[in-house]
Amino acid sequence: MSSARFESDPEQNAHTAGFAERVRADQQKLTAELKPHYDFIVCGSGSSGSVVARRLAENADVSVLLLEAGGSDDMPSVIEAGQWPLNLGSERDWAFRAQPNPHLNGRSIPLNMGKVLGGGSSINVMAWARGHKNDWDFFAAEARDAAWSYQSVLNIYRRIEDWHGAPDPKYRGTGGPVFVQPAPDPNPVAPAMVEGARSVGIPTFQNQNGLMMEGDGGASIMDLRVRDGMRQSVFRSYVFPYMGRPNLTVLSHALVTRIVMSGKQASGVEIVHDGKVQRIAAEAEVVLSLGAIHTPKVLMLSGIGDQTELQRLGIAVVQHLQGVGENFQDHVGFGCVWEYPEPLAPRNNMAEATFFWKSDPNLDTPDLHTCQGEMPMSTAETATQFSPPAGSWTLFAGLARPKSRGRIRLTGANPGDPIEIEASTLAHPDDMKAAIACVELCREIGNSGPLSPFVKREVMPGNLKGAALENFIRDAASSYWHQTCTAKMGHDAMAVVDGSLKVHGIDNLRIADGSIMPRITTGNTMAPCVVIGERAAEILKIAHGA
Template sequence: MSENSFDYVIVGAGSAGAVLAARLTEDPSVRVLLLEAGGGGDDWLIRMPLGFLKALFKPGYTWPYWTEPEPHMNNRKLILPRGRLLGGSSSINGMVFMRGHSADFDRWAQMGCKGWSYADVLPYFRKMERSWRGASDLHGDDGPLSVTPNATKWLLHDELMAAARNAGFPITDDIHDGDEEGVGRIELTIDKNGRRASTYAAYLKPAMSRPNLTVLTNAMTQRVLTEGKRATGVEYRHDGQLKTAMARREVILSGGTYNSPQLLMLSGIGPAAHLREMDIPVVHDLPGVGENLSEHPRTPVLFEAAPVTFVNELRFDKATLSVLRWYFLGTGPFARQVNSANPVLRTDPRLVQPDIQLWCNPVTLNAHLWFPGIKKRPPHKLTADVILLHPESRGRVFLKSPKAEDHVGIFLNLFSAPADFATARAGIRIARKIYATSPQAEITGKEISPGAHINSDEALDEHIRATSTTTQHPLGTCRMGAGPMAVVDPQLRVIGMEGLRVIDASVMPDETGGNINAPTIMIAERAADIIKGKVLPADEPRHQGEEAA
């Protein structure tokens, strides 16, 4: 057997690729090569949960992507950090664990994604979970991925919960009960020792000693090799040399929403006219590659606060002790995240599911360590940013050159749909209502942004245009389904090709109602079983509150 020949070659060791490599090599007869353009994932800043505040923008950990000028956001360019290391974005993200609403996956099935309804995917959410709640018809307790509750101490969680209840919004004990609505305790991918549970730590690292798994870091894939309409391997650059790896069965792209369509197009698979513009020979005309780009836009809402926020934990002496407490005991404020809560709500009761999420923090993300007389204390502030869960706006990813090392063009086209402005405005008004309600009101000071005087639709729209950004939840550029713009079929095979799949967030045909790391891992779990031919049967659980017949 040739050293450069494998059963499967997986490109990208992120939220999906790390899972696939671990699952496929459970069969000792299957030989897998996993290529990662970035480095390792064992840095203490990665492992310590609160380290994400620095890791998310640290050079060396990320692809420093930027959007093209966004025409509906005052032509601003937005930064789009994506993980470039083992574990991908699961190694740098905020660790929030949200599956999405059951209706999201049922909508996928209605869009031509047979086998991806809520009943189909629930067994895989259970399979991947090691939930603090224990085993039930909704949760798993023996999966690789640790899911734990966020802290309530230090984070003003109880005050926010009580204010939301008093303001008339629903409270939930389990945001994953299939209804996914209300205000509840945040769940995080953090293990029992207080370490980040990235897909590298949870899936890949335990599998790396297997003789049938080869993992190469700092290996930049250049293109997929093809013979006619069949993928046969990949070309990649490693240690300054151009190398090839052959795939006896399949090449699997798990580069993520920006990199997977880029690699398809660099390989001659994509919109033919665009490929010709780049002087790339057309292997297969697939017009949907790079289209359907979707993202959860986020609009900031910011308040002054009483001197009781997380800023107090950033005093240098307290922070030093907290780092030591995390390192030796796996506990304390640095062993968790800084979210007070992430309320998932409807801006209109007539909606069938929530359309906004509030990102509530008792500190701003640019707050720094401080000490009296040496470094000035950051001001006490509260954030209640409005996130659109189901925006109508869509963008695209396109090549700017025929070289893999050059970044793609990313045009999010946020707020191109007027309905998205209306949803964001309604979300701002809901955030104001909650933060003006007792007992949260006793902590909340003057509104800084947009400002209490900003009330008209026109003024709020200008705030949205001038300040909104993303939540780093891109998806959809290799959408699964049927029809002329689909890129992969429900088995995640690239339509019109053989021996080639895309398995990552780019295949999602539409948004999920929350953070996308959990559904991306679910996609990889189910895809691994599709490849093995051992898909779990669909399951219809009872929702909480329902009694057995």
């Protein structure tokens, strides 16, 4: 490999005709000749892990191994933005399910999660939502580190963005690796929804980030990671341009089963690859970026977790951390559906408008979050009851600040044993109150004047009240697929990592993914996970002079 090729601009290279072929050949060689040790091992190629691996690999003197349990992202269902639903339930989805929940009429809801290069960023709905100012300032308070504050994080967002909307230098950046734009040429129902929100008193903004996420909320066309109809996954934006470098090895179909421990120090990982169990050493650090379900699972299988739970399963306790797998949070949504007079084809990502608002003006931050879907969104139960026509659109009424808390539990000491997910959706009574407020607000917007040209009839829920409305909400509840918070950052008894993302009591082990959030962010979680990856990389570079 020539040094000239190594030093040339990787972002530019990534778009040349021969680059993908060269990457394939280079990576085949690198993975066929896996080394027994690397400086850094990053576990998981999702929205955080891809960022960490890329930033570390920018230093040619550092060797990085990026592990991914899933396979290739080079297929139409991943690449073409409008095909994202085809990934759900496919081999690119872990297809987790929560335990049956009495608060959802005994239902067990799907918790889809990416199992593919790019993780969630390769199968999600491509919304770029930064989180609210109050989220990041809360993170900073919990971490006791101003580097997590909104002002600090705003600088990261500006640095990494390549913004293609109206210029806004105070809030938006250009030239970074993260292409973002408001949904271009949206389905006319999307701007009508924004006007419908305005008609009921919700302010409107040019985009959903920046100023809109510093106050009471608002409505806007959605910011998307879509370019010319193609998904811009975090893996493709960060890792792929650097895969021609000899110091970055990307190994797919590699399931991380345990962290190899030397006393209280992480010294490597155990993986299953090609049907064989093998161990690979990390000279500097191991970074877990496996997401809010697999990160706590691997910690617990490695002896890091609540000692009572570990001893119950015969796992030797390395570090008692009672918060591992606890504090599970997710956004929940409820499909409110209207039939079009004349069906309109979805555009972009099939979801191009959004609003955030408060169920109670006395709250300090928006607790309601709704995305518009340009197709009917229903559960098996609501589909059976209401039979939404194919030519319909949805307001997916969501809770941005759920108070319910679930947990992740092992069912055995073997990595192949299934994980038990108690999502506890709607377990807190305040969540039902907020859900009712959000469904009623969506009905008010959906039936407002600006949307009347797009409404033949309201399909569901209709004018339900009391127990009937609560029953609809329990039947309609679905995950936004924003599973987070199961290895939270902080210094209390339930904290798993500190402000530098280091696992309490363990050396050379950090976590960089949505599991470290002390509280779920306001809106879709991909963008905050990218920031978590950027923060982790900064911290690692300082710690190791990398």
